[in-house]
Amino acid sequence: MAKNKVAQLENMNLLTKRIDLDAIAHNTRLLKNLAGPAKLMAVVKANAYNHGVERVAPVIAQNGADAFGVATLAEALQLREIGIKQEVLCWIWSPEQDYTAAIAQNIDLAVVSPQHAQALINTDAKHIRVSVKIDTGLHRSGVDEQDWHEVFSQLHAAPHIEVTGLFTHLSCADEPENPETDAQNDAFRRALAVAHSVGLEVPVNHMCNSPAALTRPDLHFQMIRPGLALYGLEPIEGLDHGLRPAMSWVGQVTVVKPIEAGQGTSYGLTWRAEDSGFVAVVPAGYADGMPRSAQEKFAVTINGVDYPQVGRVCMDQFVVYLGENPQGVQAGDSAVIFGAAGQSATELADNIGTINYEVVCRPTGRTVATYVSEGEIDEA
Ligand SMILES: Cc1ncc(COP(=O)(O)O)c(C=O)c1O
Structure with missing residues (x-):
């Protein structure tokens, strides 16, 4: 997998749904065999x-x-x-x-x-x-x-x-x-x-x-x-037929900034930091398919670590809390909303009260599709 190429292309887009065509091929062959x-x-x-x-x-x-x-x-x-x-x-x-x-x-x-x-x-x-x-x-x-x-x-x-x-x-x-x-x-x-x-x-x-x-x-x-x-998802939770999930939804962190204890973030300031720390902004809002009702029910994964979403989900973006930011998250880092290197579509579905069928239908709006096959990546 040409990771640098993947990163390069995705750096140009703030919000990407990455489709693994090799996973689709694998799942099709698996189902054909099973038939x-x-x-x-x-x-x-x-x-x-x-x-x-x-x-x-x-x-x-x-x-x-x-x-x-x-x-x-x-x-x-x-x-x-x-x-x-x-x-x-x-x-x-x-x-x-x-x-x-x-x-x-x-x-x-x-x-x-x-x-x-x-x-x-x-x-x-x-x-x-x-x-x-x-x-x-x-x-x-x-x-x-x-x-x-x-x-x-x-x-x-x-x-x-x-x-x-x-x-x-x-x-x-x-x-x-x-x-x-x-x-x-x-x-x-x-x-x-x-x-x-x-x-x-x-x-x-x-x-x-x-x-x-x-x-x-x-x-x-x-x-x-x-x-x-x-598409690589199990329709019955807990079963494992060797399917490979094909879709990942990834936002690029646009801003990392400090927040003081007691300060709120996003509309209505409905969430306030208990301790001083940092927040990061991910450019996926309800216009892109992230439901407003998902507020504070999910986390994103940045460089292998999960960070909780906090405050209102806006039209174009949401905020995550980094604590003291020990991992040094910075603007430009990939925030996996679901998929490879993050929580699965099924886990996200469980957290926000829906099913994995709906989760994969969610990425819309400004999301750009990229397709990966045998290490090559290109845009829709
Ligand atoms: C008539 C019909 N057949 C098959 C399917 C495929 O279902 P599934 O995604 O659970 O495999 C659907 C999807 O809802 C459907 O509407």
């Missing part, structure tokens, strides 16, 4: 969980993904624009939208309600690939049990529609003891039986998000559909 005979659909919605889909999706494609899953039509089309040739499944679209470009780009559309099925049946496209999303208990989107027979029959009768399979989304897979996962599996199998009974082949079916992909090989069916694990 065994099943295929791997990589979930890259929300800009690849904020890791930067343009850089991350090609790495995932090169390391064994058979298919990609996204939320929106725009995300699906973006994958085609950047040259992704694999199957792409899009599961959040509205029959009121113009989805003709997606069909033209051979995007698989999820049928998540009878209305979605009708819209596609009435479309004068030559060939549409669909995957039917089954509601097996999440009660969010998906075709309900009472509609399975009719929807499957109608899709089967439409000559321009190819039903590639059924899929469903689990509600409680991150709680391995929760019986709901088995109940959803039972419902999914009932849906498959109905599909077969009307003559649908449904060759590729899937339900496993990261927690189920990692802990329930019996539910892999013909494809697994993980997101979080690709």
